[in-house]
Amino acid sequence: LNLKGSKNLIKVPGFTATRNIEILDLEGCTRLVYVHPSVGVLTRLKLLNLRGCKNLRSFPTKIGMESLEKLILSGCSKLKSFPEIDGKMECLLELCFDGTNIKELPSSIGNLRRLELLNLKDCKSLRSLPSKIGMESLEKLILSGC
Template identity: 40%
Template structure:
């Protein structure tokens, strides 16, 4: 699974991503849309430097994004519509490749 490029867990009952997600070094897309029970996004997700697409829409229990989110240098699309965060991490300013940020 080291070479996995796309991981789609959308609509699952997952509460927390395992820290071992950091082993998916080639991951380009992570789809977590409508994971209504997702409460924790581990900071280890920020080691996925090839990640270009992160969809967290409708994860209504997710209150905090990892502070080191700015380490995702290849991130182009970040979709955080309808999640429970009150603010975006300050490191977001380091996302030079970011083309789309959706946070309705």
């Protein structure tokens, strides 16, 4: 589902009736404030792109997207928190938080065994990293500007 650049989109509706979505591209939806909790449990979703959603304040409090490979929250400068990862997210390869206002990462991030890229560039509010980052596949950890 490509909603890229939808300037008037303020909130993402529920996806309980459309659970088979594999791509949700909301890049550049600059007025987007809220993402419905049902997005956090879309088990077939492979890409969730929220890059540049600079007014995004709310992300689902429960995430367990089993098929997710790439989560992009780059430039979501009003996003202050990220939830614990509930369930198996063993497919996640890239996690981009660059330019967010996130203060801390959930401890469950250490369970992302296949994660290759963790981008925290310019996360100026980030206080610390979880004590356990046991990501065997991590190839790139970007912390510049923190």
